[in-house]
Amino acid sequence: MNHPEKFCENNRFVLIEECPPAPPANATRAVKKPYDRWIASNNKAKTYMLASISDALRIKMEPMETAFEIMESLQGMFGHEATRKYTNARMVAGTHVHDHVMQMTNHFSEAEMHGAVVDEATQVSIILNSLSSDFIPFTRNYIMNKLNYGMTQLLNELQTFESISGIVKNKSKANVADKPSSSKGLKNKKAKGGKLGGKFKKPKIGAKIIKPNNKKAEKKPKGKCFHCGVDGHWKKNCPRYLVELKEKNNAA
Known part of the structure; x- marks a missing residue:
């Protein structure tokens, strides 16, 4: 499974572009390529989006054929602007994961103020999909081992992984270097003084220097x-x- 950053770059176009007409069976490869690319990207987008929502919503959304339909349905349920904020949010590489999770929590709270109900399991999935590429090993381990963290445990585990992996160690070193x-x-x-806090006194001219x-x-x-x-x-x-x-x- 690709990382969300790659999805944004390579597959997001399926949310704004319509599917090209299906080519005839005897069409050349060049004619088939745009259609095949759109279908492949749409399938990847659907996989990501279905993995980012709760089981109840997933069952409801799975029959939909396009990622665009799923997005429209989610935005209709949770509010367009509030949903867009946490759906499009991406962690900036090099920043602390605690700050990013707190920001995502604020987005969820805003959505709830507009009447949306985003359950904890869905919040966890959305946050995992919004992490920077530094957290790919963490996300893979979470999915492969079918873990089930709450928000508090997720934040603790992410901070532990960040500390052990030294993801922001360069930034920490820079802060230490700035301190006198x-x-x-x-x-x-x-x-300057010979002794701590003392002042150095020059010998007077003609005075005998005692070794x-x-x-x-x-x-x-x-x-x-x-x-x-x-x-x-x-x-x-x-x-x-x-x-x-x-x-x-x-x-x-």
Whole structure:
């Protein structure tokens, strides 16, 4: 079964064009081609439309010969404008499935305000047929396994599939890339001030620059840390305190 997007492109013409006259049996292939194409597209359109409605409506619509007759009957039952909205609605690739389902739900509610009664099974079928090509595996699995979801379960399953498949991961990555990096900002602060939040002071002209004594620097200060209570270092050199301070600044 083809996807609804391909149906829109290749088969929608049967809803606006009349069937060409049936060619004689001895007609050439070129003469038969327009007629055969219309008949094949009409059969596909009927299949899609009958699969998108409830069992009760399907039984009523199956005797109709053309997709146009089915569409006219549905529009007469549910209201022309309201029916057209959810019938023609198609999910835009790359958008979140939650937003699309909510939009379709609004269309159904609008149809109900005009007196239409679209049962839940029909709503589920219409939504499945309106999904973007990213959800073809989901739709195929639903049909092959003859699943029967309600609207709430359908939305949950679609969101799970979207998350596992990473359908909108590129969009998520772009949003993350737009946010400033807190670790990068921390490095810039350290580069400017030497210490977090400090200011770099230039040495005065003629002042003697005292080089740090590496041996003294390596020697641990005596005493007990007021932060962790461990001997051998002070609070400003406490590994635990420095980690907590860094996490606090990153969260700021």
